[in-house]
Amino acid sequence: MRILLSFLQDKVSKPHPVPSYRFWQHYIKNGIGEAGMSYIEVPEVDWAEGLVYDEGSATLQNWQERSWQATINYIKANQQNIDIFLTYLYPKQINTDAIAQIRKMGIPCVNFYCDNIREFKTVPATFRIFDLIWVPEYEALAMYNKAGVKYINLPMPMWVEPELRQYTSLHEQPGVSFIGSKDMLRENLLGQAIQKGLPLSIRGAGWLGQSTAPAFVPGSVYQKLINQVTFVKQQGFSGLAIKGLQQLNKLPIIPVADNHIFPSPDFDEYINITQRSMVTLGINRVPTFKRTHNKPLTYSRLRDIEAPMLAACYLTEYCEGIGQLYDTDNEINVYRTVDELVQKATELLNNKEKRDKLRINGQQRALHDHAIPSSLKKIKRVIFGR
Template identity: 25%
Template structure:
């Protein structure tokens, strides 16, 4: 199948997710990919002119946009529809930023939401939606079992809820390993370990005003306000805390495979300050098990539906259970059980949570009779 992707790729790690995750996997599945990168054009207008022209000159079975109306103009989408080319809008951050696609979402034949909570909002705009969570590329994220690391491991910058979760483990006597250059910088360390002073009480960014317009957004906005009047969580200094530098993708795979437990964080932004935080399933949710890692995360009905607690993942419901389960699964005599659970997690991820599976679900809706437009 010929798939045209609108994808702004500057070659950075931050923009590499589509390339590493699903573009690579779709190529391996035999699809031909045509990438339209806005950064290769002088301005947005010229990019849209070229994209609209492609609707009539390039053999395409499906146009997929990974961006909203900041890059893709409504009239450009219309050109594909006039040519009879199906269109798909893939919304990565629809949970906390649905209005990024507001102006063009309803023009697409199908809108793919990675979080189900804002589906009513998109439907109110006249969109045809499908909810499919993230996934992981089984060719990139693979088990690399070596010597097990007998700690709870986390890769990424510790802030907010991450700091609080790690501190709870340290207070409970649970060893933790953190991988982040942020912690190895004196200036960054001071930011984490001290409370900022002389800040404005509340600073609302212009982009935050859209948060007022939907329920989850209002909870996120309230958490930002609370953050301004709440002391920042400070990462504890402890002999149980092992700090390392940031790692490459290959090294990350190996670490996820070999951490006894890999910490999964689901709270969105500053909502850990709320009585009921807003939770979101992240890419990490599927990367860890695809690497053969044993994920340790808060209980969510959605997450429990993807991996079976006690067999493929470790889930906790309370702070007490969080500490108890960490200690239980870190026991030295649980090594064989951990390995079995890790293998089970990889099998489940490989069977159900690949990008090929996700896109095939999309194709079934867009191409119900398996007919495609482009020629080989």
């Protein structure tokens, strides 16, 4: 399958000032190659640039006009080399007229999106123009079914280098490790686990000398009103109600002691810690205005694919659909509460035979069923029937 690829590629030396994105093209390009497929790119289009501009702004409109016209022109000149247009586009980046034109040229269009339940209350109208939406979150499927939008439920697109897949008996590093950015839900969970005696080491953005509380910025009454209206448009009145509840019933933060926090790792350290820790921890809860902090929203993250691929002994937070990805007794382990986290992590720390079993079985399942080549072949069957 020959793929025209739009997966947040950029054209700048320094990344755009938006959340981390460059890893996506690295994963998908290598996964396409491993699948025995090929990709081409529109040379002059900076797809990630479209994330920089505000929705409805003149700068975003200008980016859309430039980028989509260049894409149409490129497809017309290279149509014989394209079987499918595979994209990772946010709603504000999508030009439905351009996608419709591409489809009329006989090229199916598939869009990946990975923050459906965190960002949307309903499926964005612009997603309806695609032949297929690649949806990784099990929890979002009901939303797509209700909307009648054609989708395929596939894992997050994750790829690890072949040399990192060779499982051997590792020299383990003691304790439980978590690598991830700081937020109040993670801090509270990890603080409670440490308080209960779990030997945890924590690394990632925001943990060293940075508060999770947002800075207070004074503003005019008019600006506050504008912010309130914008919030309701994005989150709805139910989101506003939940925001009020969260402010009235603030989550009691249990701070993580400094001796459990370590500097953020570079790439090699990240891989080494993930692979060699006696237990590698995943956290799937996210702070949103869809749920109160006492009953947080959870969904499977990229880490749930990456860590098992690296042969980690992986313990992650339960969420809907995790049992479809793994046998949660023999391939990974899951926890639902802080007490269960401590109990299961302690059991793994004391049982090398079980750790080795999870490492081997989890890696085999992830590489066989959840790798990008497997996902692309499933997309090909859905689109082309073969």
